[in-house]
Amino acid sequence: GPKVLQIPSHQIIDMGQMVTLNCDPVSNHLYFYWYKQILGQQMEFLVNFYNGKVMEKSKLFKDQFSVERPDGSYFTLKIQPTALEDSAVYFCASSLGLGVYAEQFFGPGTRLTVL
Amino acid sequence: AQSVDQPDAHVTLSEGASLELRCSYSYSAAPYLFWYVQYPGQSLQFLLKYITGDTVVKGTKGFEAEFRKSNSSFNLKKSPAHWSDSAKYFCALEGRTEGADRLTFGKGTQLIIQP
Numbered sequence: 001g002p003k004v005l006q007i008p009s010h011q012i013i014d015m016g017q018m019v020t021l022n023c024d025p026v027s028n029h030l031y032f033y034w035y036k037q038i039l040g041q042q043m044e045f046l047v048n049f050y051n052g053k054v055m056e057k058s059k060l061f062k063d064q065f066s067v068e069r070p071d072g073s074y075f076t077l078k079i080q081p082t083a084l085e086d087s088a089v090y091f092c093a094s095s096l097g098l099g100v101y102a103e104q105f106f107g108p109g110t111r112l113t114v115l
Numbered sequence: 116a117q118s119v120d121q122p123d124a125h126v127t128l129s130e131g132a133s134l135e136l137r138c139s140y141s142y143s144a145a146p147y148l149f150w151y152v153q154y155p156g157q158s159l160q161f162l163l164k165y166i167t168g169d170t171v172v173k174g175t176k177g178f179e180a181e182f183r184k185s186n187s188s189f190n191l192k193k194s195p196a197h198w199s200d201s202a203k204y205f206c207a208l209e210g211r212t213e214g215a216d217r218l219t220f221g222k223g224t225q226l227i228i229q230p
Binding site for chain 1: 149158160217
């Protein structure tokens, strides 16, 4: 079936550094999402993105977070600067549309460790 | 506000038994409901969804779920269960804002099927 890829699978950085998480969504999908999962807890919505714009973001999407998808390349999540509480697995997802087309396909996640 | 509750963190069954994983939700509008499965080290895989219409929906891998508006539930079922069904299962609700969707996940149920 359709696959979402995420690069890298693991990232370890020092607090205060910048990190960029990359997502390669399903090729014909139009809606893109980031979710955050802290170990042992449930997955939580961060942000969704459509037509070059953030449509909705949660309270977890701090000012230090930003997303973009320049020219149809990777859909990225940038954190600058990082904090200890940003350590989590970040999942990217994409969907073809909304409503009956709203099935989201998920990537395998990027495990971010902030030291 | 929207929320999803999966009251059973762990469920252990013998192979061949019938399984039912519980999910309840809270949402002010008509819900879109999903079940996803996550095998160790893998990304979330879509199992099935309820959008509208028939309250019993069938999905992949022999699973089905029943939407019950009366008690706001969307329980996942399969009979008989197979050892390969051992995984973590997530129920999710799609909350729709203008122009975009987000998924709200439950905490997940870890299912162990003993041979």
